[in-house]
Amino acid sequence: MTRAKDGDPQALAALCERHAPRVERTARHVLRNEEDARDASQEALASLCTKLGQFRGDAALTTWLHRLTINACRDVAQRRLRRPWEALDEDSRVSPDPSPARAAELSELRAELREGLATLPRAQADVILLADALGYTFREISDASGMPVGTAKCYAHRGRVGLREHLGPREPTA
Template sequence: MRRAKDGDERALQALCERHAPRVERLAKRLLDDPEDARDAAQDALAKLCVKLGQFRGEAAFSTWLHRLTVNACRDVVDRRGACRLVPLEYDARVAPEPSPAREAELAELRAGLRAGLAELPADQARVLVLKDVLGYSFRQISDASGMPVGTAKCYAHRARAGMRELLEEGAVA
């Protein structure tokens, strides 16, 4: 590690090769999509190469690399953002012939949900989407965001209560 930090290219390559399997396992554990996990692992290893000079040795190297990987996973989740949200569209098994009234109703509901999420504090909205839309566990949210599990649970509770209040008041839509 010291040789790599001092600019030895072969030592840096060996360091990346040695830690790549650990980084990939962590990314796969944090992200449900294998493609996203591969992207995050590559990002983390790229950051390792770029930011190795910033490693001060105050923590174990593996702890520092773990944080780089978690941050890379969070960046991937942030980048894909709304792309992974399942749109609220009619289900052909339930309503084989959608009516214009139903389509308008669903469009209004989608708009209300988007507006409600925009009204919530960003951290609460992010936890709500990760938990209730993407199906992440609180442990996965904690690992990806760096926040304690209890904080993630609290944010989810507050976000749900806030959305409920906004939707009931008709403040959004």
């Protein structure tokens, strides 16, 4: 601990490695969501690295790290609440396509997309909606959500794969 506080990067890495499993267990227990828990764990360990100089030693390191973990969990949960899930409403716009069959097909596709999005983890569905439906860039998604750009890209990829599996093969329309 002392070596880590004095700036020894190997001691800091060993400290993080030693306490990471406890941090992850606590975050999973508090958040009950694997992806949110992973995000909170990373934030807590990052806080450990950046705030190590503030540790006074009045309490055990594990007690202090537990508080950092709980705070990170709270922050992740609050970010989740600020971006509430909004169900997709039925599209009531008039189709420019005069074909009633095409209009019915599109309506069915929208319903299947809603169902497919509902089967995905919420973070993946959120990223897909922001990127594919609303045209946000991954940088904008990252800035709005607090997740790293790479995580947003990964969620988009996983979500699209999940949607493809849900929707199944499609026959091209003429």
